[in-house]
Amino acid sequence: MTTRTPLRPARSDRVPSVALAGVHGFGRTYVDRLGARAAAGRLRWTGVAEPRRQDGVVPAQVPWFDALPDLLAAGAPDAVAIATPLPTHADLAIAALRAGSHVVLEKPPTTGLAEFAEVLAVARECGRLVQVGFQSLGSAALDHVRDRVARGGVGDVTGYAAAGCWVRPRSYFTRAAWSGRRHLDGRVVADGVVTNPLAHALATALAVAGRTRVEDVTAVQVDPYRVNDIETDDTTSLVVSLREAPDLVVAVTLAAAEPGEPFVVVEGTRGRLTLHYTLDVVVEEVPGRPPLVTRHDRFDLLDDLLGRAADGGPLRAPLVAAGAFTRVLDAVVTGPAPRAVADAHLRRTPLPGGDEAVRLVGVEEAVATVLRERRTFAGCGVAWTR
Ligand SMILES: NC(=O)c1ccc[n+]([C@@H]2O[C@H](COP(=O)([O-])OP(=O)(O)OC[C@H]3O[C@@H](n4cnc5c(N)ncnc54)[C@H](O)[C@@H]3O)[C@@H](O)[C@H]2O)c1
The missing domain is CATH 3.30.360.10 (Dihydrodipicolinate Reductase; domain 2)
Structure with a gap:
């Protein structure tokens, strides 16, 4: 049996603008998704922020910045997807939120409870959404x-x-x-x-x-x-x-x-x-x-974010609902160091x-x-x- 739950597209005629931080590694999946959606006229891909420049990775017409603050200074998009190393997540998310963008933040959203609370507070203060890239929660x-x-x-x-x-x-x-x-x-x-x-x-x-x-x-x-x-x-x-x-x-x-x-x-x-x-x-x-x-x-979580930003509905994987996960993460990172298993x-x-x-x-x-x-x-x- 296959259940078909209707997808909820953005209820707005305005085409949202989206940028990406972190292009290589898992960021490639966003490169593909942004490229496909831009080609279909569903969004405008307004830039990437990535310190390691490489030709041919993103379409030539997409502006490339070395750092997210530079991209945001050139004009904040409606949403920023962040697929960068874990310790950079909180700072980049806060920069994007303060600039006025919604955020798709790759997992784990932060590397501890204090940063988690900070990003959540900034999102609330700025009235912006943060979707966490746990794609299984879109199922x-x-x-x-x-x-x-x-x-x-x-x-x-x-x-x-x-x-x-x-x-x-x-x-x-x-x-x-x-x-x-x-x-x-x-x-x-x-x-x-x-x-x-x-x-x-x-x-x-x-x-x-x-x-x-x-x-x-x-x-x-x-x-x-x-x-x-x-x-x-x-x-x-x-x-x-x-x-x-x-x-x-x-x-x-x-x-x-x-x-x-x-x-x-x-x-x-x-x-x-x-x-x-x-x-x-x-x-x-x-x-x-x-x-x-x-x-x-x-459901694709980027589509979900853009849709909910437009219609005000609840996100599939909002940052607040990564709280329990982050509480466990915090226990792991502040807990005992892992023990090496004997070679035998x-x-x-x-x-x-x-x-x-x-x-x-x-x-x-x-x-x-x-x-x-x-x-x-x-x-x-x-x-x-x-
Ligand atoms: N949802 C999933 O299934 C899934 C799978 C794999 C990885 N991820 C997540 O994706 C994120 C990236 O992981 P990865 O393995 O691709 O890492 P990676 O280190 O291989 O790649 C990260 C990219 O970000 C760039 N980068 C580093 N600092 C930056 C900065 N300040 N601004 C902009 N770009 C910067 C790097 O140059 C690199 O291109 C992590 O959060 C990881 O957990 C998610």
């Missing part, structure tokens, strides 16, 4: 899961979980100065597995639970490890206590044997819902009947070009154990935590 699959829970489809909820087993080679952690760092040049970076590459797992689980504000998280147990030669964590479990809701357990790694689809689970007294959030697929399992698989549409538990596979992948033997089973026992890796007594 109608999320609405479907919430609806099934509200209708009692799996009975009373007994727990939430999020899991992800990805593979990231050594080159992933050397691609930028900030990769794999907890801090850099005196600033928090927060490039750990649960705060950056698999951040969607945590953010989506909190959204499914309807616990998205800072105050919705009452306690966080952090159990971080690293198998790569990095400063931050690449294999982490959490137990997140939620206000007036069952706990959320999270188990994620970048050191799996094979890349797997990450997922969020709602456990209930009658059954279970599994949201495969990168695929917009939901599996509902209730004993005594075959699993029910549904596929859903996804690791397998190293050489890759082309001198690259290498490090596998943590049995991490998939350990992730499954965390979800089953609803405790951290260490709490479950997993071998490599001892």
